[in-house]
Amino acid sequence: MKIRARQRAIKIDESFDESNEVAAAIRSLVPPDTSMDEEVLDRMVGHLLSLQRRHLHGRQASRHHRLGTASLAAAALLVIAAVLVGVIVPAFMSGSKPAPTRSIALLGSLKGTVSVKPPGEKWQAASERAKITAGWTVKTGKGSLVSVTFPEGSIMRVSDESEAEVVTMTRRSITVEHIAGDTYHRVHTGTRYTVTNSGVRSTALGTAFNVDNRKAGKLEILSVEHAVEVEIGKHQPIRVAEGEVMLVSLNRGKEAVKQPVSREQLADSRLCANVQSDARAGYSTGIYGKLDVPLASQPEEQAPEVSSQPIALNGTVGDQGVSLDWTFSTPIKCNSLVLLRSELSEPEFPASEIARYSDTSISSAADDSIDRGHTYQYRLAALLESGEVSAYSNTVVISVNSGPALQAVSITLSASAESNGITLEWGVSGATTFTGFVVERVIQNAPGGSSTPVGTTTTKTVDSTNVFFTFQDNSVSAGYSYTYRIGLVVNGAVVYYSAPKTVDMPGL
């Protein structure tokens, strides 16, 4: 009060610093006001309103109950502090080392042994609500798991014996290097979220997907909700839609096959546990909900390996219907085979029977009574003479597109000369119902006196439904130029050709 009275007594002329050169210099340099990013402002106001609610709740509780005043306030403040520290307070609060960005992710749902590794430092034990930022790696031990909540709302769930590095983390873009095991990603709408592994990039905008490289040399990308774009090397991205899985072979060259997810894959306990966590948080369960695959009663402990089925069933959809083929991995006693089909639940014998084969050596079948826009589940049952089922195959889920089978098909082809031949790599996008490829080669240039003149054309059929394929042409000679193109085969006919690529084989 005294000070205020004195303030009124001595009035300073506001222009007292007008002629000061330093003041003028500062004024000339100070930038004009700018607007805060609207999204940030909205999020901030939302956070403050939530803080107000918690603060108010804490005060009311203490007023009504009297006891527990300190604990309630402390709890509210702890929650607030955790939210602030984890989501908003910049990295400078966490240590003296300046981080490359100010964004911080929080560890949560921690179970078992979880370690984190800051860039250039040693592994250290992690605790619940520990903070990590870009450049940090997270690793889980046997039977352990942890979730990483990014500041913009995306969540990565790291399963047991898995490892992933948060490479970059900004407000709208996150890049994760999947190093080992399983990582499940629930991507916030609007965030560009990329998971990389061995040159394979899986990118999503608002979706849920799982990445798994537990099998040596294999990478599996499974889309649980919406879609993921998978980019292999420099090839055009391939869309993996909800309920599809892409298997990329990382060994010799890179090959990839995209197929509908099987019920066995969906029954993976690690995946189920992650989707359950999503469901508890109010997210959609994607393909699980659509196929009515149960999520409950999945063991929370270490996932057992999925037992191999005695009958391996594969299915593809084409213009003429669904083609199915199967193989027996172990000898099975049976008198007949029964093909089962259903739409809403897993097909069961005898309710879902659509065909019966008394010749048990049959290994393929076609189903042409399908309707576009429907999703079918197929299973093969082996029957004993008594009519009992001795074995079931895996379940194959086939979605029949509502549009034409082939839309905006494209094949990206690359060709390179190597010491032992010419390597072709191609990727297909826009087609899922093809049955193979034709590799066409034309001699473009030949040395003088060659026995195989220019224009000689050779074709080779490749029976594969891989959407990414590597092919080695060893029957090439030095000094020749070859032009290649890849034809996409559907039901025995080439329906689309890639743009040609010409490669020169260096002379001797």
Add this chain to the structure above:
Amino acid sequence: MSQRRIHQTNKRSDLRVVPGWSGAQIDLLVKEALTSPEALEKLCGHYIPRIYNYVLKRVGSVQDAEDITSMVFEKAITNLDSFDDSKASFSTWIYRIATNCITDHYRSRGRKRESPLEDEVLPVTAPGDPGLDKLDLYLGLLDLLQQLPVKYREALALRYFGHMRVSEVAETLRITESAASKRILRGLEELRRQAADGPLQELI
């Protein structure tokens, strides 16, 4: 610094500022903000853009400015029931919190302002402006300010970054107007000395 990105200034003019509020209206809003989400939202809409701009000019990084602004309002909300409008206006109070948060921010970083990285933008000029030099000078000014004693630094910041009248500077720093004007002038003099032989010398 190579990753610096210059934003257009005022590219969106739809600030959530409610113009023309009287001191009494703000006092009422502050009281209501204790319990009413609508009042709190209005209060935030009025003050967040101001505090954000003040902080941004002090720290030179959008991301830091957003983080610090959030921290300022979190502190304000958790201490709103202890705010006494007979001792200071809400504006003074919130700027005081902001000033303390900025001090803490620099203290935690050893007084060093970090170079703005990608996504951490100081909106000094519009693209195409010969503004990179100006930005360098401004960042140099921030570094010089950090070398000043706290009392001068805060007075200068409130006056030139917060665009405050002397009376407001005085109230925020809890000193008399006369002392505030003296701090500002001495701060300017100190700044001139610090700028000698540096890139800012020519300008100053």
